[in-house]
Amino acid sequence: MQILVLGGTVFVGRAIVEVAAERGHEVSIFGRGRTGRELFPGLPRVLGDRSTGDYRSLAGRRFDAVVDVSAYVPRHVAQAASALGGQFAGRYLLISSGSVYDFSRIDRPAAEDAPLLPAERGTEEVTGATYGPLKVACEQEAERCFAAQATIVRPGIVAGPHDPTDRFTWWVRHVAAGGRLPVPEHLDQPVQVVDSRDLARLVVSLLEADRPGTYNAVGPAEPTSFAGLLDACAAAAAKAGRSGPLERVVVGAGLELPLVLDPGAPWLIFQRDSSAARAAGLTATSLAQTAADVLEWDEGRGSVPLVEGPSAERLQAALAAGLPL
Numbered sequence: 001m002q003i004l005v006l007g008g009t010v011f012v013g014r015a016i017v018e019v020a021a022e023r024g025h026e027v028s029i030f031g032r033g034r035t036g037r038e039l040f041p042g043l044p045r046v047l048g049d050r051s052t053g054d055y056r057s058l059a060g061r062r063f064d065a066v067v068d069v070s071a072y073v074p075r076h077v078a079q080a081a082s083a084l085g086g087q088f089a090g091r092y093l094l095i096s097s098g099s100v101y102d103f104s105r106i107d108r109p110a111a112e113d114a115p116l117l118p119a120e121r122g123t124e125e126v127t128g129a130t131y132g133p134l135k136v137a138c139e140q141e142a143e144r145c146f147a148a149q150a151t152i153v154r155p156g157i158v159a160g161p162h163d164p165t166d167r168f169t170w171w172v173r174h175v176a177a178g179g180r181l182p183v184p185e186h187l188d189q190p191v192q193v194v195d196s197r198d199l200a201r202l203v204v205s206l207l208e209a210d211r212p213g214t215y216n217a218v219g220p221a222e223p224t225s226f227a228g229l230l231d232a233c234a235a236a237a238a239k240a241g242r243s244g245p246l247e248r249v250v251v252g253a254g255l256e257l258p259l260v261l262d263p264g265a266p267w268l269i270f271q272r273d274s275s276a277a278r279a280a281g282l283t284a285t286s287l288a289q290t291a292a293d294v295l296e297w298d299e300g301r302g303s304v305p306l307v308e309g310p311s312a313e314r315l316q317a318a319l320a321a322g323l324p325l
Contacts, residue, residue, distance in 0.1 A: 001025045003207065004063040005045070006080060007070030009036025011162050012095060012155070015200035016067055017043070023204060031070075032060070055083030057116035064090045065207045071095075073124045074137040077240055081253075083144035091210055092146040093203060096154045098218065098295050099132035103266045111273040112154070139214075146228040150236040154217035156272060157259065159290050160196030161297035166308040170195055172294045173306065175233035178244030180319045182251040184260045186278050187227040190270040191259055194219035195285040205281035215277040221284035223271070226260070229287065236291035240299075255315070258308045 008017040008029040017040060020027045030046040035147055046057045050070060066084065071077050071094060081092075105115040119131030140149040159168035174181055199217050206215070224232075230248070237243055253263050261269060274282060310318070 001029050001064045001207065002062065003012045004061075004066045005056075006050070006066065006068045006084060007066075008040050011160075011164055012158055012196055013067075013069035014039065014162060015160065015196040016069065016203050019200040019204045020207075023208075027153055028061075028063070028125060029171060030160045030281075031073050038315075043072075050079070057305070058083045059121070063088070065091045066090065067203060067207070068094045068142075069093065071138050072131075072142040073134050074121060075124065076256070077138050077141040078242050081141075090147050090148065091151055091207055091212075092142060093151040093153060093206060094142045096152050096204075097132065097135045098154050098156045098216065098272055099267075100136045100139065100154060101132075101272075103268055106266075109268060109271045109273045110216070112276060113218055120193060139279055148212055151212055152214040153203060153206070154214065154215050155199055156192040156194055156216070157271070158196050158199060159193045159294060161293055163196070163294070164307070165282060166306040168290075169294055169298055170258045170306050170309045171229065172233050172236065172291050173298055175230060175246065176237040176240065176242040178237075178242070178246050180249050181230075182246050182255060182315065182319055182322065183248045183252070183325060184226060184257060185250050187230075187262060189226045190267050191224050191226055191229045191305065192218040192225075192270045192272060193229070193259075193287060193290070194282075195290045198283045199284050202277055202280065202282040211280060214281075215280060215282070216272045216274050217277050218272045218284060219282075219284060220287050221274075221278070224287060229259070232287035233291045235288040236295050239288075240295055241291055242280060242295070248325040249319050250325055251318040251322040255310055255318040257310070284317060303321070 003020050003025050007013045017027050028044045028046050032049050033047050047056050048054050086124050100116050102109050102115045103119045116136050117133045120130050121136040139152050
């Protein structure tokens with residue numbers, strides 16, 4: 001199968017390219033060529049720029065399927081459809097987001113038909129407030145442009161090696177470091193983290209089966225709490241010989257910690273229904289294995305600053321005022 005990946009060198013796209021190539025598909029990567037130049041030396045690069053609408057390099061090319069990892073505003077989808085041309089009859093798979101759901105109108109674990117936020121078409125500024133509504137507009141554009149040939153995948157929090165957000169990596173690194181660990185008051189808060197490799201395998205399986213529809217790509221397979229996430233990180237640290245003493249300290253809600261929901265936020269955000277995706281091929285890497293792989297990758301890249309989490313000063317102040325668990 002000839003697969004075009006729109007954005008495939010950073011994290012989710014990188015995992016999709018790896019899985020598709022491993023399964024014997026012919027993969028082309030579309031992007032500006034500014035990141036990951038050393039990756040996938042044997043795969044063709046198609047240079048272009050979505051920010052300016054430059055898709056000239058796609059002229060005359062034919063693909064059996066397209067995976068759109070980098071559409072954040074509806075214009076991206078519409079322009080990609082135009083560049084592919086009216087003759088494109090393959091499957092277009094959009095990586096959307098779980099942020100499309102309107103949890104103010106949801107009272108049970110959200111399946112794919114749960115209420116969505118209103119679509120945003122009046123701005124292209126991606127912020128915490130506009131990200132979800134813009135993704136809703138991207139989904140609508142995909143359905144308008146590609147109709148039955150559109151497939152929508154809505155990941156939750158994605159974790160794994162090469163994660164640029166550091167949301168899961170923050171916990172892996174701090175648990176492995178030992179010592180005093182800040183933890184939220186509600187350790188029973190649910191957490192949904194999907195391994196990037198599981199997400200990639202689902203995407204490629206959907207293309208191979210030419211499956212339409214919308215899928216919640218969330219993990220792990222069984223419900224997990226924040227306590228379970230910490231246990232998985234501790235198991236990964238122990239496996240790597242980083243099992244030093246760890247003291248959990250409950251800190252106040254004023255300290256923003258990765259993956260900890262704000263007070264009053266609905267826990268349903270991390271309780272989405274993944275049954276459709278699992279029936280379609282979503283695999284289930286254990287959270288401990290994901291943590292182990294992230295720890296190995298994180299240690300291999302050196303002591304780079306994490307982009308997520310509180311400053312060292314705020315963290316130390318919160319630990320000093322916290323209560324040992």
